[in-house]
Amino acid sequence: MTEPHSVQGGCAEQDKTWVMIMRGYTQFNVTVHHDKITNTTFGTSYLALLDKCEDGRLIDHMEPLHFICEYCMPFIEKLAPVNSLRGCSLEELVRSPTYELEILGTGSDGAVEIIGSETCTFTPAFSIFPSRLHEQLASYTSVPDIQTRDVAVHVDDRAHSGTVQGTVRLEAGKLKFLKLRMYVREREFDRELRILLNIRERGLVSAECRVSRLHAIVLSGSAEEECIVGVLLDLISPSSFGIDLLSPQIWSPTTLHPKWQQQVGDTVEVLHANGIIWGDVNAGNVIIDETLDAWVIDFGGNNNPVFVDNDKAETIEGDWQGIGRLFGEWLPARTKGEPQ
Ligand SMILES: Nc1ncnc2c1ncn2[C@@H]1O[C@H](COP(=O)(O)OP(=O)(O)OP(=O)(O)O)[C@@H](O)[C@H]1O
Numbered sequence: 001m002t003e004p005h006s007v008q009g010g011c012a013e014q015d016k017t018w019v020m021i022m023r024g025y026t027q028f029n030v031t032v033h034h035d036k037i038t039n040t041t042f043g044t045s046y047l048a049l050l051d052k053c054e055d056g057r058l059i060d061h062m063e064p065l066h067f068i069c070e071y072c073m074p075f076i077e078k079l080a081p082v083n084s085l086r087g088c089s090l091e092e093l094v095r096s097p098t099y100e101l102e103i104l105g106t107g108s109d110g111a112v113e114i115i116g117s118e119t120c121t122f123t124p125a126f127s128i129f130p131s132r133l134h135e136q137l138a139s140y141t142s143v144p145d146i147q148t149r150d151v152a153v154h155v156d157d158r159a160h161s162g163t164v165q166g167t168v169r170l171e172a173g174k175l176k177f178l179k180l181r182m183y184v185r186e187r188e189f190d191r192e193l194r195i196l197l198n199i200r201e202r203g204l205v206s207a208e209c210r211v212s213r214l215h216a217i218v219l220s221g222s223a224e225e226e227c228i229v230g231v232l233l234d235l236i237s238p239s240s241f242g243i244d245l246l247s248p249q250i251w252s253p254t255t256l257h258p259k260w261q262q263q264v265g266d267t268v269e270v271l272h273a274n275g276i277i278w279g280d281v282n283a284g285n286v287i288i289d290e291t292l293d294a295w296v297i298d299f300g301g302n303n304n305p306v307f308v309d310n311d312k313a314e315t316i317e318g319d320w321q322g323i324g325r326l327f328g329e330w331l332p333a334r335t336k337g338e339p340q
């Protein structure tokens with residue numbers, strides 16, 4: 001069963017600890033200044049936990065974070081009564097209520113209190129990093145869009161792996177694949193968006209060019225300050241062997257591998273002829289659908305040197321090197337049972 005809350009991050013430092021907790025679509029940043037909890041019952045247990053060090057490092061760095069999370073939970077439950085993401089709209093995650101809490105001693109009876117519940121701001125959760133991209137979009141004749149309030153989070157257990165990327169449900173009940181613009185992955189998102197729009201504008205999706213198809217860009221905010229939050233792609237239904245070439249069950253039907261290599265090669269030829277470089281050839285970026293056909297996905301350009309030498313990243317030569325290594329070396333090695 002899915003936990004109703006999760007520790008999304010944090011760090012126990014020399015003088016303070018901070019923890020990011022998520023319950024439903026509400027975020028809590030909890031800070032504990034160690035000198036403000038000395039001589040308290042909470043502080044005695046907590047500081048003893050921090051003293052459990054090996055070579056100056058905590059044996060389990062998550063333990064203090066969970067300790068603080070559990071301590072705050074009754075307080076957090078009152079501020080965030082909704083404990084699930086299932087069915088909540090993407091808008092609720094983009095404008096997620098965020099509380100800055102602090103645990104500190106009251107100065108009497110060794111007690112502590114949690115302060116900060118009176119004010120709440122609204123900030124994106126799960127490292128979502130929206131941006132204004134209107135100049136980039138201006139060069140395209142039509143860009144389909146959809147509002148975050150019309151996109152519902154479909155499955156909530158992903159949230160605990162720190163992302164809500166994946167299958168989402170639209171107003172009309174249709175399922176789509178959501179990719180978000182995320183902090184420290186802005187360059188990848190912006191590259192992928194540009195390529196998805198080029199593919200759409202040139203009408204490249206066909207039997208010879210099996211690539212992710214943009215359904216719409218996802219926008220949030222009023223017309224004057226509209227931001228792009230992510231993209232929705234048509235959902236590719238996975239084969240019964242698994243979704244991508246990283247799935248071990250996909251390695252055994254070896255008779256299909258030449259077909260997949262051909263389909264990926266044909267696709268990349270069409271892309272190159274249209275001035276588009278895949279830029280991220282790797283086993284996780286070739287999807288096998290329910291009819292056992294291969295698709296090229298992920299235009300983030302995050303080079304994986306197992307497949308493409310770094311000095312060939314985002315070049316035509318690099319794409320061919322990656323395809324050669326994927327189907328000529330990597331996949332045959334997996335089918336022989338060699339470790340990765
Ligand atoms: N259109 C789609 N339909 C169904 N599943 C998809 C689709 N696009 C991506 N996926 C699934 O999500 C995974 C990650 O997608 P993608 O590579 O585009 O994202 P990413 O954020 O760049 O991830 P990574 O860092 O793992 O490469 C894919 O390996 C695949 O399993």
Ligand SMILES: [Mg+2]
Nearest residue numbers: 284285297298
């Ligand atoms: Mg990928």
